[in-house]
Amino acid sequence: MTPEPTTSGDGTANDGAGHAGAAGERRLRRGPPRWLQGLVATVVSVVVVAAAWFFFVRGDEPDLVRGLGPANPSPFDSRGAVTPGPDEATMSDDGQLAVIAAGQVTLAVEGKLRPVTKPGTNVVDVAWFKGADVLLVAEGPTPTGGVSVLELDGTVRGTIPLDPSIGFGSGHGMSVAPGNKRAAVTAVERPALAPTDQRHLAEIDLESGKVRNLTEPGVDAYGPSYVDRGTVLFTYGGDAVLLSTTTGKQQLVRAKARAVGVIRGEWLVTVDAAGQVLARHVGEEGALGRSVELGHLPPQSTPVSVDPAGGRIVVNTPARLTTGEPLFGLVAIEIRPTPSGSG
Numbered sequence: 001m002t003p004e005p006t007t008s009g010d011g012t013a014n015d016g017a018g019h020a021g022a023a024g025e026r027r028l029r030r031g032p033p034r035w036l037q038g039l040v041a042t043v044v045s046v047v048v049v050a051a052a053w054f055f056f057v058r059g060d061e062p063d064l065v066r067g068l069g070p071a072n073p074s075p076f077d078s079r080g081a082v083t084p085g086p087d088e089a090t091m092s093d094d095g096q097l098a099v100i101a102a103g104q105v106t107l108a109v110e111g112k113l114r115p116v117t118k119p120g121t122n123v124v125d126v127a128w129f130k131g132a133d134v135l136l137v138a139e140g141p142t143p144t145g146g147v148s149v150l151e152l153d154g155t156v157r158g159t160i161p162l163d164p165s166i167g168f169g170s171g172h173g174m175s176v177a178p179g180n181k182r183a184a185v186t187a188v189e190r191p192a193l194a195p196t197d198q199r200h201l202a203e204i205d206l207e208s209g210k211v212r213n214l215t216e217p218g219v220d221a222y223g224p225s226y227v228d229r230g231t232v233l234f235t236y237g238g239d240a241v242l243l244s245t246t247t248g249k250q251q252l253v254r255a256k257a258r259a260v261g262v263i264r265g266e267w268l269v270t271v272d273a274a275g276q277v278l279a280r281h282v283g284e285e286g287a288l289g290r291s292v293e294l295g296h297l298p299p300q301s302t303p304v305s306v307d308p309a310g311g312r313i314v315v316n317t318p319a320r321l322t323t324g325e326p327l328f329g330l331v332a333i334e335i336r337p338t339p340s341g342s343g
Contacts, residue, residue: 072096076332077111084329086113087316088171091305092128097314098135099330100126100171105137107152108330116154124171129180136176136183136206143167147183147204161209169197173223175232181206184224184232184245189217201234203245214245225261227282233268235259240270242282251288253280260313261306267338269294269313271303277313277335281342289342294335304330310338 075097076082082089088100089108097108103122106113116135117123124140134157135150145165149157168174169188176183187202199222201214215221215236224234232243233253240259242251253259257270257278267279275297281289294313297303301317313333318326 073109075108075110079111080332081319082108082111082330083113084319084327086330087302087304087328088126089304089314089330090126090128091307091314093130093308095307095309096128096133097305097330098126098128100124105135105150116150116152118154125168125174125185127174127176127183129176130178132180136174138168138171138174138185140168140188141170146209147185160204160206162204162211163209164211166202166211169199172199173225173234175225176206177226178229182229184214184226184234186222186224187211187213191217201232201243214243214248223259225259227262227265227268231282231286233259233262240268242268242286242288244286251286253288254278254291258303260303261308263306263308263310263338266341267292267310269306271297271313275299275301277303279338283342292336292338294338295333297333300326301331301333311335 072095075095082097082099086099086101089097091097099106099108099113100123101113103124104119105116105121105123105126107116122139123137125138127136129136133152135152136147137150138147143165146159146161148159151157166185166187167189168185172186172188174183174185183204183206185202185204186199188197188199190197198217199220200217201221201224202211203214204211214232219237221234221236224232226232227242230244230246232245234241234243235258236250239255240253240257242253243249253268254270254272257272260269260271263269263279266282268282269277269279271277277294277297278291279294280291283289297315298317301315303313304316305314307313311334313335315331315333316328317331319329319331
């Protein structure tokens with residue numbers, strides 16, 4: 001039986017035996033099988049997704065995924081507490097809590113402290129790199145000439161020599177900027193004949209080690225938290241203040257209050273002497289907006305860190321009584337969530 005003639009996709013007649021008609025006089029080229037086309041499309045899609053993940057999540061300034069709970073175990077036990085004793089800690093973007101206990105860097109896991117560094121170290125300050133399980137640590141109280149980059153398994157990635165060298169005293173807060181290339185730190189020095197230490201803010205270029213002052217010694221300044229790459233919230237002369245690291249412009253956020261941290265990069269959290277927790281909105285251009293009350297701290301509590309995702313604040317507070325005396329420790333206190341945006 002002679003096959004019926006067919007027509008190719010370009011309109012060339014075919015006699016059904018694989019030969020082109022007079023108009024074409026050429027053999028048709030058949031495309032790859034459908035299964036192969038599907039496989040190639042799938043591989044291309046996977047490569048595009050992987051590239052996007054690397055660029056947007058593992059790039060210089062990773063974006064925090066919103067709306068998803070942290071995949072890590074809770075730092076706190078069923079009572080919302082950590083083993084009593086430590087009073088210095090900082091919370092990461094994904095809800096992990098790095099704690100300094102007797103000069104040792106530890107990680108709080110379900111109320112217990114898991115060592116990161118060996119006992120006998122003299123770490124006084126610690127800050128999280130953005131979007132990574134990596135810490136910036138400083139030793140003290142005497143100047144060491146550098147800061148170190150530390151992984152959570154205790155591996156030291158390297159030490160950054162500081163130029164000029166600064167001291168960190170007993171540790172008064174530091175923060176790594178989005179992009180992970182700079183850090184704002186609380187520098188401590190004891191001028192000749194001065195009765196007490198003097199604290200001021202400095203910024204470290206983490207690539208070169210160059211150090212520059214953000215505030216001058218003389219007015220007490222401590223506890224910086226980056227809002228964005230060029231803006232820092234900190235406590236200055238007893239007030240919560242916002243500082244542009246490029247222009248030096250300062251804005252009063254709240255008088256007679258302590259700067260605690262930043263929620264979602266847009267709410268500036270402060271606590272006053274009465275324990276009232278407020279958050280004030282800051283816009284993209286640095287314009288300060290309205291304030292909202294988030295709650296009150298328990299009596300005798302000192303703010304330590306705020307969850308960057310919101311909803312809780314870490315305080316040092318009487319955790320339990322021992323022989324009639326309060327034993328202080330780290331406790332997570334629930335606070336009201338901040339609104340979405342300025343509203």
